[in-house]
Amino acid sequence: MSLFSTRLLAASAFALMAAAPLHAKTFVYCSEGSPEGFDPAPYTSGTTFDASGHAVYNRLVQFKPGTTEIEPALAESWEVSEDGLEYTFHLRKGVKFHSNDKFTPSREFNADDVIFTFERQANADHPWHEYMAGITYEYYSSMEMDKLIKSIEKVDDYTVKFTLNQPEAPFLANVAMPFVSIVSKEYADTLEAAGTREDLNNTPIGTGPFKFVAYQKDAVIRYQKNADYWGEAPKIDDLVFAITPDASVRLQKLKAGECHLMPYPAPADLDEIRADPNLKMDEQAGLNVGYLAYNTTVAPFDNPQVRKALNMAMDKQALVEAVYQGSGVVAKNPIPPTMWGYNDTIEDDKYDPEAAKKMLEEAGVKDLTMEIWAMPVQRPYMPNARRAAEVMQSDFAKVGVKVDIVSYEWGEYLKKSMEEGRKGAVILGWTGDNGDPDNFLSVLLSCAGANPGGANRSFWCNEEFSDILAKAKSSSDHEERVKLYEEAQVIFKREAPWATLAHSTQYVPMAKNVTGFVQSPLGDYTFEAVDLTE
Amino acid sequence: MLRFILKKLLYLVPTMFGITLVAFGFIRLLPGDPVLLMAGERGVSPERYAQIAAQLGYDKPIWQQYLHYIGNLLQGDLGNSLVTKKPVLNEFLALFPATVELALVAIIIATAIGVPVGVIAAIKRGSWFDQLSMTAALVGFSMPIFWWGLLLIILFSGVLGWTPVSGRISLMYFFPPVTGFMLIDSLLSGQKGAFASAVSHLILPSIVLATIPLAVIARQTRSAMLEVMGEDYVRTARAKGLSPRRVIGVHALRNAMIPVVTTIGLQIGVLMAGAILTETIFSWPGIGKWMIDSISRRDYPVVQSGLLLIAAIVMIVNLLVDLTYGLINPRIRHK
Numbered sequence: 001m002s003l004f005s006t007r008l009l010a011a012s013a014f015a016l017m018a019a020a021p022l023h024a025k026t027f028v029y030c031s032e033g034s035p036e037g038f039d040p041a042p043y044t045s046g047t048t049f050d051a052s053g054h055a056v057y058n059r060l061v062q063f064k065p066g067t068t069e070i071e072p073a074l075a076e077s078w079e080v081s082e083d084g085l086e087y088t089f090h091l092r093k094g095v096k097f098h099s100n101d102k103f104t105p106s107r108e109f110n111a112d113d114v115i116f117t118f119e120r121q122a123n124a125d126h127p128w129h130e131y132m133a134g135i136t137y138e139y140y141s142s143m144e145m146d147k148l149i150k151s152i153e154k155v156d157d158y159t160v161k162f163t164l165n166q167p168e169a170p171f172l173a174n175v176a177m178p179f180v181s182i183v184s185k186e187y188a189d190t191l192e193a194a195g196t197r198e199d200l201n202n203t204p205i206g207t208g209p210f211k212f213v214a215y216q217k218d219a220v221i222r223y224q225k226n227a228d229y230w231g232e233a234p235k236i237d238d239l240v241f242a243i244t245p246d247a248s249v250r251l252q253k254l255k256a257g258e259c260h261l262m263p264y265p266a267p268a269d270l271d272e273i274r275a276d277p278n279l280k281m282d283e284q285a286g287l288n289v290g291y292l293a294y295n296t297t298v299a300p301f302d303n304p305q306v307r308k309a310l311n312m313a314m315d316k317q318a319l320v321e322a323v324y325q326g327s328g329v330v331a332k333n334p335i336p337p338t339m340w341g342y343n344d345t346i347e348d349d350k351y352d353p354e355a356a357k358k359m360l361e362e363a364g365v366k367d368l369t370m371e372i373w374a375m376p377v378q379r380p381y382m383p384n385a386r387r388a389a390e391v392m393q394s395d396f397a398k399v400g401v402k403v404d405i406v407s408y409e410w411g412e413y414l415k416k417s418m419e420e421g422r423k424g425a426v427i428l429g430w431t432g433d434n435g436d437p438d439n440f441l442s443v444l445l446s447c448a449g450a451n452p453g454g455a456n457r458s459f460w461c462n463e464e465f466s467d468i469l470a471k472a473k474s475s476s477d478h479e480e481r482v483k484l485y486e487e488a489q490v491i492f493k494r495e496a497p498w499a500t501l502a503h504s505t506q507y508v509p510m511a512k513n514v515t516g517f518v519q520s521p522l523g524d525y526t527f528e529a530v531d532l533t534e
Numbered sequence: 535m536l537r538f539i540l541k542k543l544l545y546l547v548p549t550m551f552g553i554t555l556v557a558f559g560f561i562r563l564l565p566g567d568p569v570l571l572m573a574g575e576r577g578v579s580p581e582r583y584a585q586i587a588a589q590l591g592y593d594k595p596i597w598q599q600y601l602h603y604i605g606n607l608l609q610g611d612l613g614n615s616l617v618t619k620k621p622v623l624n625e626f627l628a629l630f631p632a633t634v635e636l637a638l639v640a641i642i643i644a645t646a647i648g649v650p651v652g653v654i655a656a657i658k659r660g661s662w663f664d665q666l667s668m669t670a671a672l673v674g675f676s677m678p679i680f681w682w683g684l685l686l687i688i689l690f691s692g693v694l695g696w697t698p699v700s701g702r703i704s705l706m707y708f709f710p711p712v713t714g715f716m717l718i719d720s721l722l723s724g725q726k727g728a729f730a731s732a733v734s735h736l737i738l739p740s741i742v743l744a745t746i747p748l749a750v751i752a753r754q755t756r757s758a759m760l761e762v763m764g765e766d767y768v769r770t771a772r773a774k775g776l777s778p779r780r781v782i783g784v785h786a787l788r789n790a791m792i793p794v795v796t797t798i799g800l801q802i803g804v805l806m807a808g809a810i811l812t813e814t815i816f817s818w819p820g821i822g823k824w825m826i827d828s829i830s831r832r833d834y835p836v837v838q839s840g841l842l843l844i845a846a847i848v849m850i851v852n853l854l855v856d857l858t859y860g861l862i863n864p865r866i867r868h869k
Contacts, residue, residue: 026705026706036617036618036619037618037619042619044572132614132619133614134589134614134616134619135619138572142576142578201619214708216628216819217625217819218817218819218824219632219702220701242701242705242817243819244700244701244817245814245817245823246814246815248684249684249700249815249817252687252688252699252700253699253700256691256692256695258698258700258705408565409564409566410566410571411566411567411571411832412565414573414575418577428575429575430575443576451579452579452580453577453578453579453581453582453583
């Protein structure tokens with residue numbers, strides 16, 4: 001479509017809005033960045049999902065607010081076959097898609113929309129697979145949905161059956177993720193006929209709590225409440241994302257009343273926020289972990305005694321204070337405490353340089369020089385890797401281990417740290433995608449993850465551990481899974497492929513009069529339940 | 535004059551060609567690549583990597599990729615962003631007016647204050663005004679912009695509440711972008727208070743952006759004036775008994791303006807390329823921040839085509855400056 005006609009369409013959308021009176025309750029969210037687009041399938045950033053998947057769309061199932069538990073959404077109920085291979089979803093009736101000036105749905109949501117949503121990502125020959133130049137479905141392939149789903153079948157208008165290649169319990173959590181937000185097939189057909197397919201990404205139509213109104217690139221996104229919402233209708237009338245990339249400026253906007261809620265405050269601003277009588281702050285342990293991964297295939301780090309000794313030489317409490325400045329807690333397990341399956345009975349290795357020195361001597365390690373890799377970027381799980389590496393350097397010096405700190409450009413860092421025979425230990429971390437322990441343990445610590453293209457940067461391959469994970473993954477008995485993951489954490493602690501460093505805390509500052517905001521452990525920002533009191 | 539313009543335009547062609555080479559090569563010389571950055575901590579399997587690289591054409595030899603890029607350019611296709619998947623030209627056109635608006639207001643402020651201050655400082659050389667204004671200019675020139683912007687926000691928006699913190703207009707105003715220039719669009723919208731809101735949002739960012747050019751222009755004007763004031767023709771003008779106002783306003787200033795206009799022109803060029811820090815602090819949706827984000831994500835098409843567009847605009851602005859130069863300095867015109 002030419003730029004001119006895009007403008008024209010945008011103009012008519014604006015005209016439509018201008019005719020409507022200014023609504024009483026407008027909620028302004030100072031978001032941290034611009035969405036890459038509004039079709040949640042081809043993108044991977046949380047910023048994009050907040051603006052598209054969470055505001056505009058729904059999925060078959062969803063995470064219960066504030067938890068990582070699954071609850072019904074566009075599917076009212078589902079059954080899993082005895083062998084764990086077939087998932088049959090019974091769809092909700094009477095769900096209406098949004099409308100805009102180019103599209104008014106003639107039918108309600110049904111199985112065709114579900115099939116369209118999955119097929120366009122799964123099938124490279126699907127007419128909508130590459131509706132924009134160069135698009136790929138990274139989440140679909142990285143969550144291995146392509147390998148997992150054998151077929152999708154429409155049983156009737158309100159029943160869809162998924163057949164899997166192998167039993168996999170985390171499948172349900174995967175279909176709660178934004179990349180499989182249900183898209184209207186009828187809207188796609190309309191756009192196809194009009195020759196404006198890219199509008200699927202520009203002017204989204206979903207079933208979610210808010211209707212998309214307009215986006216001014218890098219500046220403002222506007223939504224309107226969906227009065228026909230199948231769930232509880234939003235309490236606010238208009239939702240506005242004011243895109244504000246700098247954290248200090250977001251805080252100034254919040255203080256000046258230009259927005260009601262902001263994500264990711266700067267750690268240095270936390271005290272100021274706490275002291276402000278007009279603001280309040282919600283805090284929660286994030287679904288993440290920062291770690292130091294040894295290369296367990298290279299001597300002397302192939303010896304668990306050595307890894308354990310180094311872990312004992314590290315004063316983690318001091319490290320967390322120096323690096324996270326009060327916005328993190330010491331990690332003893334590879335999964336965060338807010339996740340189900342967390343084994344709280346595990347005891348962390350005590351900080352004991354003397355004992356550590358002895359253990360190293362017993363292992364025959366003398367005059368060891370090692371590299372510690374410090375990532376060049378800030379991540380939610382690791383605010384300052386260089387500082388963390390320096391703290392480790394001085395701690396390890398006390399047990400006679402000399403540390404060289406190295407760093408690379410971020411893309412190189414990710415690549416080189418996965419190269420076989422890598423020297424040194426790597427600082428890195430992980431933020432959960434779907435709240436399932438498998439999403440941490442399998443990805444980061446299984447034998448499969450140690451292959452090229454994986455993310456197991458300790459190259460640790462423990463058969464016992466991997467077998468437990470495989471068993472837990474294929475079991476649909478939740479209690480059994482909890483037990484298995486608890487067991488896996490015991491092995492992890494014994495073998496110490498990593499030094500687990502910290503889980504960082506998520507802070508959400510907001511105006512005093514904001515009610516109903518529930519923090520998501522997954523770091524999503526959703527506003528269907530928020531309200532503003534006088 | 536026409537020949538002069540045509541000749542200048544002709545020079546643009548090889549320059550633009552050179553820029554495509556530099557922009558194309560430069561972003562590829564940087565370590566890291568877009569597919570790995572997109573995959574992040576999770577990593578990407580070698581097969582999947584090969585698949586994506588093939589889809590994007592990055593599996594071909596670099597010279598083939600370059601020829602492909604040039605081929606598309608000649609057909610007017612600047613490519614699509616790897617991140618947003620949208621045409622680079624559309625993104626540029628959506629963001630560029632915001633940059634231009636801010637840059638023009640800033641340069642107007644810088645010139646309107648910088649030139650008179652420079653002239654007065656030169657005339658009253660050694661006075662307290664000269665000393666004070668030149669010290670201020672030195673401070674302004676060395677000002678760390680990020681700190682300065684935040685300081686102004688905290689003072690004027692936070693403590694005093696006089697100006698809005700960031701953005702281009704209050705969120706209560708909502709109208710279609712017609713020209714992309716908020717000052718014009720707010721007037722066209724006919725909504726009460728919209729124009730005032732747009733102006734109030736421009737105050738702090740344009741002051742911050744004007745700070746360095748203002749300092750440069752003031753100092754440049756002062757030294758140019760001092761030089762000219764010592765010239766024979768100024769002495770002659772004085773000797774003829776012309777009023778001091780006429781001596782300074784016509785004989786001195788007009789000649790002194792020649793280097794100043796060049797300076798202003800160069801500053802416009804710089805500002806047009808986007809004011810990265812100012813745009814970031816004030817959440818100003820312009821091209822500076824867009825380019826920086828694209829470089830850090832190795833968004834090859836945006837970087838190479840964005841640079842080309844920016845370079846073209848800077849060159850056109852410089853050409854216009856050359857033309858004005860011709861207007862005030864007849865010697866150039868007649869050469």
